[in-house]
Amino acid sequence: MIDQFDDQGRLRHLLTLDGLTRDQITAILDRAEAFLRPPGDLPAWSEALKGLSVANLFFEPSTRTRASFELAGKRLGADVLNLDISTSSRAKGESLIDTIYTLEAMQCDVFVVRDAQAGVPEFIAENVEDHVRVLNAGESHVNHPTQGLLDTMTIRHHKPDFGSLVITVLGDVRHSRVARSLAHALDALGVAELRLVAPDNLLPDENDFPGAMITSDADRGVTDADVVMALRIQKERMTESDIPDPQEYHRRFGLDGERLRLAKADAIVMHPGPMNRGVEIASKVADGPQSVIREQVTNGVAVRMAVLEAVAGLPTESPEDYAE
């Protein structure tokens, strides 16, 4: 595994949250807080990364994550190059490594990479020159580190004492990079209990989530939880699982008002998006008072700004240096 930090402890790449320490995660989240602005104010904006070229290299389609990274880059003054390359055209065109060499030769010094294949972000990081940085923007079912950070930031905002928290993730955990990256972060932060709820056929391997409570009983998983995160269920997964249709999924695994009442009274509700309303989450819950789903999105831009700034190796400015 490539080292994500340099000799001085500065972030070089962000490929996974696996192995990051509490301090490393906390430093990124603390910095991200500096990029938050009240709704209606202009977003945080600076020229900190002026002149830097960031390549958004998406081999899987994405609207949300690409937009979030694009805004993060532009709001730091970087030049952002969007490259949406389907895996099929990658097959016909040049090899992945030659695409990387080409962009590197154009002095794109930060790569934001999404790929359906496990190992691609690390492969890139191993093959670029020393000064080039790689950020994983979603890798197969294994890693989505900026998502894990934004989720952790959102939880911390409402429930800062991780040592006392019960956090429940509900849905297709087996195929979820979101669940894996969250688990990595929560492990570092010393969460009291992580519970994973999924249909029998979509339960994860225990080795992927050491120490977690794994169950296919949604009510049991949600009971007394402080945080409940519903995951998107993909319709093609339903046929693989023992769930015949969306209504049945909703009844057995969906987060509706009744099931949410089993959690703590002040539990927060999360979802990484995009949501299937009425399937894995009821609309009333998604839009209800316990939902922090939109905060997650807002924190996503802030986390990505913090990570971009960190890997660019810039001296950390104080928040006051940023335009209000």
Add this chain to the structure above:
Amino acid sequence: MIDQFDDQGRLRHLLTLDGLTRDQITAILDRAEAFLRPPGDLPAWSEALKGLSVANLFFEPSTRTRASFELAGKRLGADVLNLDISTSSRAKGESLIDTIYTLEAMQCDVFVVRDAQAGVPEFIAENVEDHVRVLNAGESHVNHPTQGLLDTMTIRHHKPDFGSLVITVLGDVRHSRVARSLAHALDALGVAELRLVAPDNLLPDENDFPGAMITSDADRGVTDADVVMALRIQKERMTESDIPDPQEYHRRFGLDGERLRLAKADAIVMHPGPMNRGVEIASKVADGPQSVIREQVTNGVAVRMAVLEAVAGLPTESPEDYAE
């Protein structure tokens, strides 16, 4: 209907020109004039909207209008996010409202929206937070307000006395958002006469254009007009109408030199683009001395800059503040 102006009379959204007053329209056009530059000079450019994120949200494909809004935003220093989302992928992905909530949570504070379905821009405006602005960039057959403004600006430049003008629109009026938005503006400006010419099956409902003269006799419609605007005819409409082919359409409804001679000698010729040369307009007329078609495009960027600046709620700078 949502109020497009706030308590102090400042523009919040631009969804329709229906109901705007002469003064409200005139104020936008006057401001747009400040963004015109002679050909060969650099375009007007400022950092007035620096830090603001504008989301170009096009659910219908568009090259011209998207480019016009993108340039308008960039020339005011905004960060412009292009999101081309086909209606089919909208069906598969998250709901429209969740896309809006997501972009809003990313602090995109201005939405530029094109949609094939009537009501979508207003629906969005009703659901965003108070500080978010929505600009309609083309809505089904019902509204295209910035097009109506750029057309009005172009007419005003050549024929400022609307109370004495006869304006003729020629083509598929029934399905034309361009015609509707123009009619709204002309109504506010007190045009002497609006004439609408279309094949029998493409004539509009009279209630959509109160006070207009509606006819399927192109020669009669054009006679003595001060302004003649030809609309794009879509080939799929031809089968619906009583027009068997492009040649026949051109003969009966096309704007050629002979028909144009029926209009006033100094009449101007307009077309919202993209043109089918030789169908609804003859090339000689499109490129002739009476054509102001390219001025329309130029004014389009200026109008969109004026509207973006207005909804951003910035103090209006004098034109001299802008880079020449």
Add this chain to the structure above:
Amino acid sequence: MIDQFDDQGRLRHLLTLDGLTRDQITAILDRAEAFLRPPGDLPAWSEALKGLSVANLFFEPSTRTRASFELAGKRLGADVLNLDISTSSRAKGESLIDTIYTLEAMQCDVFVVRDAQAGVPEFIAENVEDHVRVLNAGESHVNHPTQGLLDTMTIRHHKPDFGSLVITVLGDVRHSRVARSLAHALDALGVAELRLVAPDNLLPDENDFPGAMITSDADRGVTDADVVMALRIQKERMTESDIPDPQEYHRRFGLDGERLRLAKADAIVMHPGPMNRGVEIASKVADGPQSVIREQVTNGVAVRMAVLEAVAGLPTESPEDYAE
């Protein structure tokens, strides 16, 4: 043929390298050198073209060249508008010339054009207003002038004495705009010998490459060469040629280590990309010590910055004016 230079000898359009003088080419290359930065430094960045709108008008798909021009424009502070329009949608939409008139009316004053049809960039240059500039980014099989410049810049860096050089181009020369533009530049610079190697059915017309040695004997073509450039072979060409499959092509025309040893010991290896590794070039050669393939890419951005700056008619700043 349209004049690419104005009365004062300043570049107006870059459509072809055919007819450029040694001094004209040298001036562009000299200027391009000023935009090079060591790997790991920020790329050269300025606001020289601030306010200028550059339209990237690609009627053929392209990732590399479009990205290179986009970065070049952004690193000079220009607003870059990307318009990827497939030739098929051009057929359905407005005519090419109306697309040009539209963008011109939006005050896009520089067009970067790629088209599969010969003559399109010149046609555009003939039809735009005097102050608008057209840069050819790849035209059918006939011209790719910025590629010719970047290749020449790369050769000059390693082998500045063109009068003594033997340069070999290997591949589908018949259909190669890269080979043609390189030949134009080398002709101006007075290269000692240009050799073109291709399968029998892909040999070019002698009139297209006056003075060149043309052969289908790869070993003979490479022997004692100072520079060997392998061209991408498109699989659909193979059926047209007498080459049955990629392995056979590699054996007979590919640049592998054994064949490269026939060239001078210090020969450099080039490829315009994207590469078919193992077909026209062996991976070991592409990544070997004699390869300057990534330098070509780096020089491509620098050349495009120099050309954009030149056509924008700006006073040439000294390199020190650019941010380091």
